[in-house]
Amino acid sequence: MKLRDSGMPTEAYWETLFDVPLILDQLGVDSMLRDVVELGCGHGTFTLPVARRITGSLTSVDIEPPMVERTLERATAAGLQNLHCQVCDVMTDGFGVEPSSQDAVLFFNILHCEEPVALLREAARVVRPGGWVLVIHWRYDPTTPRGPMMEIRPRPEKIVEWAGQAGGLELSGNVIDLPPWHYGLRFRKVVAAKL
Template sequence: MRVRDSGMPEEEFWESLFDVPLILDRLGINHLGTGRFHDVAELGCGYGTFTVPIAQAITGKLYTFDIDPAMLVRTRERGQGLSIECQERDVVQHGFGVEVDAVLLFNILHCESPVDLLRHAAGALRPGGEVLIIHWQHGETPRGPSLDIRPRPKQIAEWATVAGLATASEPIDLPPWHYGMVCKHEG
């Protein structure tokens, strides 16, 4: 299922919209050797913008899912030699199909069924696992979904609760255009 108001701009422009090292540091992913995450699942690999540095930072395998074969091809090219498994899969319809320490939902919770997606993410977590979320700030940004479907942190926290996740962080500032949140499985 395609997420409403989605689509990818050119790779160079897309990558200019993120401070990837800052985002990974503030979400606690860039701590090499800490063992915080072994296996990670990512929904929507895009060009591999986050896939490759995350695969370099974790101690296990990164499973990345996308419905666009071209995005999977590009991510495979960029991630050669890393422990990355790219799968064409509609996670909204079929779940993740893996068990991991963290699930990444980056710029995707403007989908039509965010609670269902968060439930699938919770279902993929090992005990103590986390769902790491980033989304576009609510306001004028150079990209992102229309403001009427762009979730605010409070809305994501409410959806997470309904999905059986506990919000483990206040919104995290991820300049220049994003915020982040960390949720844990309550079970």
Template sequence: MKIRESGMPEQDYWDSFFETGSILDKLGVTSACGDLVEFGCGYGTFTVPAAQRISGTVRALDLEAEMLQATNALASVSGVDNIELLLRDFVADGSGLPDQSADYAMLFNILHVEEPVALLREAYRNLSAGGHLGIIHWNHDEQTPRGPPLSMRPRPEQCRAWAEEAGFEMAGEILDLPPYHYGLLLVRVG
């Protein structure tokens, strides 16, 4: 089931909303990361830069073949070959990945999903002990140029509460990711 309000505008417009390198720096996506899973890769805006940083493989999930094709095209022109593209409805069917098979999980711009704690529990299941979860979402501000309606747009404190309900612990302060986003870095401790 496609997440509500998760359609994408034109790729160049979408990409203009993010300082991608700074966001990945602040969220600890570095060469110290092994394998990474991304729930909803979209155009590959973060997938490809993450793959360029980590030592392992990015498993990029999306239920839109068109999004996986765009990510694949971006990977090709960037000379990146450590991305595994997986056509998957992770809301209906989960990630399909084994327990504790990733060191990092990215939930970027998708936590307005109908059942956020269920999705966070799936990310938790996928992560090894000590593995990290990065969340970003649109600021709760009607001036942002895109993003889900404010009525369904979670605030950072809400994301934190949901993630803690799923078993995560905060691994730093809530982050400002200008111009339009905030972020959280969490950890699976046990």
């Protein structure tokens, strides 16, 4: 199922909207992470920098074949060998990785979807105990240059509520300010319960 979105702008414009190094630094995406899974590779804006920072494999899935093709094209040009990028419908097929196998799951600008609790539940299933579910989203502010309609744009406290409903995830620290347009949340998997 295609997730509701706010439309994907051109690659050149999209990449002006993020301070990618700052975001990854603030979320703790670094060489301490081994295997990571990402929902929505898009143009590869975060995918390529994440793959460079981690020490294992990055599995990135997107429902849009052109996004996967572009990300793979960029990864090949960059000489990245630890990226596995594929077309996948996570809502019906999951991430395609083993339970409790990932150090982190990345949800960047995606939790305005129709079933955020289901996505967070799948993240809790695949991340190892003590691992991370890392989230960024557009601020709840109509002056942001992009982002979903305000009616479906989640505030941080709503995402925290959804994570609680998903089970096994606990907020670590406070909401992270990610200028100019985003906020971040770090959830730790606290139990090895069957999800």
